Amino acid sequence: MDFTFTEDQLLFQDSVRDFLVNEITPERIRASWESESGRDSALWSQLAELGLTGMTVPEAYGGLGMSELDFVLLAQECGYVALPEPLVHSALVAVPLLVDIGGELADQWLPKVATGEAKVVAGLEQNLLVEDAHVADLLLLQQGDSLVAATADAVSLIHNESVDPSRKLFAVSVAGAAAVVANGDQAQSLIQSSLDRGALGAAAQALGLAQRMIDLSVQYTSDRKQFGQAIGAFQAVKHHMANVAVCLEYAKAPVHRAAYSIACKESVASHAVSQAKLNACEAANLAAKNCIQVHGAMGYTWEVDLHIYMKKAWAMANSWGDAGFHKTRVANHIFTDGAALGAGATFA
Amino acid sequence: MDLSYTDEQQAFREEVRSWLGANAPAQALQSFDTELGFEQHREWEATLNKGRWGMVTWPEALGGRGCDLIEWLIFEEEYYKAGAPLRVNQNGIFLLGPTLMEYGTEEQKARILPKMANGEEVWAQGWSEPNAGSDMAAIRSTAKLEGDKYIINGQKTWSTRAVWADWCFGMFRTDPDSERHRGLTFILVPLDSPGITVRPIPQLDGLPGFAEIFFDNVEVSVDNRLGDEGAGWSVAMATAGFERGLMLRSPARFQETARRLVELYKENRESAETDPAVKEAVMRAYMDAESYCLTTYQTACRLNKGGKIGAESSTNKIFWSELDQNMHAAAMSILGARAELLPHAPNAKGVGNWLDGWLFSQSGPIYAGTNEVQRNIIAERMLGMPRK
Numbered sequence: 226m227d228f229t230f231t232e233d234q235l236l237f238q239d240s241v242r243d244f245l246v247n248e249i250t251p252e253r254i255r256a257s258w259e260s261e262s263g264r265d266s267a268l269w270s271q272l273a274e275l276g277l278t279g280m281t282v283p284e285a286y287g288g289l290g291m292s293e294l295d296f297v298l299l300a301q302e303c304g305y306v307a308l309p310e311p312l313v314h315s316a317l318v319a320v321p322l323l324v325d326i327g328g329e330l331a332d333q334w335l336p337k338v339a340t341g342e343a344k345v346v347a348g349l350e351q352n353l354l355v356e357d358a359h360v361a362d363l364l365l366l367q368q369g370d371s372l373v374a375a376t377a378d379a380v381s382l383i384h385n386e387s388v389d390p391s392r393k394l395f396a397v398s399v400a401g402a403a404a405v406v407a408n409g410d411q412a413q414s415l416i417q418s419s420l421d422r423g424a425l426g427a428a429a430q431a432l433g434l435a436q437r438m439i440d441l442s443v444q445y446t447s448d449r450k451q452f453g454q455a456i457g458a459f460q461a462v463k464h465h466m467a468n469v470a471v472c473l474e475y476a477k478a479p480v481h482r483a484a485y486s487i488a489c490k491e492s493v494a495s496h497a498v499s500q501a502k503l504n505a506c507e508a509a510n511l512a513a514k515n516c517i518q519v520h521g522a523m524g525y526t527w528e529v530d531l532h533i534y535m536k537k538a539w540a541m542a543n544s545w546g547d548a549g550f551h552k553t554r555v556a557n558h559i560f561t562d563g564a565a566l567g568a569g570a571t572f573a
Numbered sequence: 574m575d576l577s578y579t580d581e582q583q584a585f586r587e588e589v590r591s592w593l594g595a596n597a598p599a600q601a602l603q604s605f606d607t608e609l610g611f612e613q614h615r616e617w618e619a620t621l622n623k624g625r626w627g628m629v630t631w632p633e634a635l636g637g638r639g640c641d642l643i644e645w646l647i648f649e650e651e652y653y654k655a656g657a658p659l660r661v662n663q664n665g666i667f668l669l670g671p672t673l674m675e676y677g678t679e680e681q682k683a684r685i686l687p688k689m690a691n692g693e694e695v696w697a698q699g700w701s702e703p704n705a706g707s708d709m710a711a712i713r714s715t716a717k718l719e720g721d722k723y724i725i726n727g728q729k730t731w732s733t734r735a736v737w738a739d740w741c742f743g744m745f746r747t748d749p750d751s752e753r754h755r756g757l758t759f760i761l762v763p764l765d766s767p768g769i770t771v772r773p774i775p776q777l778d779g780l781p782g783f784a785e786i787f788f789d790n791v792e793v794s795v796d797n798r799l800g801d802e803g804a805g806w807s808v809a810m811a812t813a814g815f816e817r818g819l820m821l822r823s824p825a826r827f828q829e830t831a832r833r834l835v836e837l838y839k840e841n842r843e844s845a846e847t848d849p850a851v852k853e854a855v856m857r858a859y860m861d862a863e864s865y866c867l868t869t870y871q872t873a874c875r876l877n878k879g880g881k882i883g884a885e886s887s888t889n890k891i892f893w894s895e896l897d898q899n900m901h902a903a904a905m906s907i908l909g910a911r912a913e914l915l916p917h918a919p920n921a922k923g924v925g926n927w928l929d930g931w932l933f934s935q936s937g938p939i940y941a942g943t944n945e946v947q948r949n950i951i952a953e954r955m956l957g958m959p960r961k
Contacts, residue, residue: 226582226643227575228867228874294574443956455959460945463952467891470951474888478867485574500860552856559835559859566859567832568825569586569650571866572576 226572228478230298238298242305244275249306251530257309258390264360269310273341277312281320286335293317293422297429297484304433307537309391311346311357317426319345322365322419326406330374334363347419351546354394358382365406366397372412375403389536421487421498423545428480428498428505434538435473435505435512441531442466442516445523456519465515472511476504496558499551506548509538578647586647592624593655605661606780611695611737614661618692627690628666630820635674635682636690642819642873649823664734665689665696667820669742669761672812676759676800685761697735697764699743699786700809702728707946709744710753710806714788716745716760718795718802723747723760725768725791731940735784736773738764744805757805761797768792777932818886819873821941822893824866830900830930831862837907840923845907854903861896868892884954891944891951894937901931 230238248268257263272278280296282288300313320338323331323345337343343362348355350367358364359382364375379401385394407415443466446457456462483501486494513535517524524531542548558564565573578586598617603610621627622636629648631637640648660666670689673682688694705711714727729743741762748756764771768791773781800808838845838855845851869889876882904927905912914921915928938944952958 226578226870226874227878228871229878229880230574439956443958447957447959454961457952457958458961460949463958464945464948466956466958467948467951470885470956471888471891474885475861475864475868475892478871479864481574481871482576482867485576489576500863503860504864552853555860556852556856559856560839562839564835566828566835568653568828569647570828570832571863571870572578 228481230481234295234298237295238302241275241277241299242302244271245302245306245308249308251533254307254309254391254533262360263309263391263393264357265310269344270341272310272312273339278315278341279339281316281324282335282339283324286331287339288320288335292488293321293425294481294484294488297425297481300426300429301433301436301480304430304537304541305437307391307434307437307533311344311360313426313430314346314356314423315344317422318347318419319365321422322347322415325415325418326365326372326374330404330406337362347423348397349416349420349423349545351420351550352423352544354385355397356395356544357393358395358397359384359393364397366399366403367412367416368399370409370412371405372407372415373399373403374406375399375401379403387536387540389540391533391537392540417495418487420545421495424498424502424551425480425483425487427541427545428476428483428502431502431505431509431538431541432473432477432480434534434541435469435476435509437534438509438512438516438531438538439466439469439473441534442519445529446519449521462519465519469508469512469515473508476501476508479504496555499546499554502546502551503548503555506538506542510542513538582643582647585644586651589626589648589651590655592626593651593657596620596624597655597657601656602658604778604780605659605734606736606776606778606782608737611661614658615692615695617658618660618662618695622691627692628670631666631670631686631690632674635686641877643870643877645820646823646825646870646873649825650828653823653825653829661734662689662692662695664698664742665694665740668698668812669696672808673799675811676808680796681799694739695734695737697732697738697741697784697786699729699732699735699741699762701731703730706731707943709809710757712744712746712757714743714745715749716747716758716793717749718747721795723758723793723795723798725760725762725788725793727788729786729788731774731783732786733783733940735764735771735786736781740764741786742799744809747802747805751803754806756803757809758802759799759805759808760793761799762788762791762793763797766791766793777935778929818889818941819869819882821890824862824869827862827865827893827896827900830897831858833925834858834900834904834907837904837925837927841907844909848906851903851906854899854906858896858900858903861892861899865893865896884950887947887950887955890941891938891947894934894944897930897934897937901927901934905931 276289279288280291284290296316303313323335338345344360345363346357346361348366362377364380366373380397381400382395382397387394446462447455449456479501483498486497516531520531523529602613605611605614628637629640630645633639702712716723716725741764744757745760746756747758768789770787772785774783776782834855908924911924914924916924953960
């Protein structure tokens with residue numbers, strides 16, 4: 226029994242955090258809102274140079290061949306800076322899906338993903354729209370009971386604006402040639418595992434987002450003075466923040482367990498992921514609610530950085546399965562006769 | 574990361590399970606807040622000790638098994654699964670025992686620990702005073718050194734298990750001119766000493782689970798001082814420290830309650846489903862117990878590898894105490910009109926012991942440092958918010 230990350234995993238997390246915090250500043254995110262695509266190809270190249278775009282690509286295709294468990298801490302850091310680029314989506318959903326599809330499609334695209342030359346996104350019907358379809362070179366799309374692959378020139382996109390200006394969402398229709406890559410049970414299984422990985426990515430990012438909102442609020446309430454003292458010294462303000470800290474503290478281990486479950490193909494993976502997603506998004510939603518409150522009127526403005534992270538947190542809560550979807554999966558587990566519950570069942 | 578148990582851990586689990594299967598009382602004992610129940614639980618402590626299962630985390634030389642935290646978690650899982658009795662001597666075994674091992678003299682350890690282990694001496698705690706509750710540094714009870722004796726005067730309150738316990742431990746002011754956390758000394762007091770009056774305080778269930786202790790010129794040998802004179806605060810902080818906090822409530826207890834809650838829901842599905850909030854509450858109970866288990870395992874693994882525990886562990890008490898309340902509230906909702914009935918009431922079919930658990934869960938956010946104090950600790954020490 227070892228529920229810890231390795232030194233290497235933690236060191237990699239540290240170095241990625243340093244890079245992201247330095248590069249993906251709130252100013253840079255605001256600048257990206259002014260650009261047409263909202264995406265930065267130079268940044269994507271930097272992420273590729275760090276090995277991040279190829280982290281989950283098998284070594285045979287020029288990647289690092291790492292697992293969901295290796296990536297989960299990095300996904301938290303992507304959340305912490307609200308990285309606009311689709312790195313988590315690519316590494317946790319699109320790449321593993323391409324690997325599972327295999328064949329020529331994988332041979333053709335995975336090496337380019339590893340080098341950062343190409344971007345691949347996945348569109349599942351559980352998500353109303355497809356994230357970052359406008360910068361994707363290849364789209365893997367659920368169409369009812371099938372999964373199809375279409376290149377950028379074969380799709381037409383209708384942009385849907387999100388409350389989060391960093392999120393780029395599109396209704397995608399296949400206008401040209403698309404290849405059916407899976408049908409029936411095989412497609413269902415691929416869609417299911419993609420959804421699990423997407424939910425894991427959203428959960429991990431939610432942890433980082435919650436932490437960022439806490440950090441911003443601790444700073445703000447330490448600086449802001451009223452009634453002759455820092456407002457953070459008032460117990461009512463402290464307790465708002467302590468409640469977020471408690472909620473976040475108990476959401477971390479479920480997310481790490483979910484990453485392990487997926488990486489090790491545990492039978493509990495689906496409901497472990499659902500619990501992780503519910504816990505992490507609850508923490509991020511509570512962070513948003515309490516952090517805007519302790520920011521006072523400033524929290525309600527566009528000028529203060531809080532909303533960069535708050536809006537992404539709101540979006541994460543309903544992406545890759547909303548609360549209702551995930552609660553239903555947990556309920557199906559615990560209310561099934563003979564379910565393994567109680568003391569000793571967690572790792573059995 | 575490897576979330577499977579080693580062969581040794583599995584074998585340990587089997588050993589615990591089989592011993593408990595053969596030795597745990599078949600019938601539930603009376604509450605340890607009754608005279609009869611107290612003695613029944615004392616006997617159970619002796620039985621546990623004979624099997625060397627009383628204090629698994631204690632060193633082998635002291636009758637324990639030197640278990641690490643993962644083995645402790647496994648032990649607790651089997652213990653709660655077996656429905657074994659609550660621990661009447663938990664103040665001694667889990668709080669005072671480890672502190673004695675750290676601060677006690679060899680003479681004290683040899684004199685006190687074996688009798689604590691076999692239940693011969695049951696311990697009560699004497700932290701709070703009428704004017705020193707959450708603000709423990711406001712302690713006023715005094716201990717004056719005269720020759721080789723302390724003369725103790727004053728009053729302690731909310732002293733858990735004190736009605737039938739043999740000893741209590743607590744802090745007393747040895748420097749009359751001192752203030753706050755300075756000038757306090759940690760002293761162990763035999764509760765049969767002349768000058769002690771114990772006044773039972775009935776809890777919400779009507780039973781005297783705690784008591785007031787009055788000290789009127791009580792003489793205590795200086796041999797019963799733990800640590801140096803004036804060092805009481807730091808000794809007490811070790812007793813109430815972060816790691817000890819981790820061990821106050823193991824996840825197994827809540828996971829078993831959550832499992833029983835799911836069963837209760839299924840048994841009463843027709844009435845329970847009339848309120849959609851109940852199903853949500855049952856799911857939340859399961860998930861929160863699971864989160865508590867996962868988080869505790871993660872912390873235990875980190876500590877086993879030499880990691881340090883910090884202020885983040887103050888989240889622990891808030892989490893489990895609110896979980897316990899929420900789970901029992903869900904059970905009360907499921908039971909509906911039966912929820913208020915005492916178990917022996919003629920129409921109380923199927924109520925189990927949920928009412929007792931509900932009553933006890935009301936104390937969780939209060940004892941061992943109120944949740945408000947915990948939230949201040951989290952905000953200041955974990956998050957770094959300003960004290961002033």
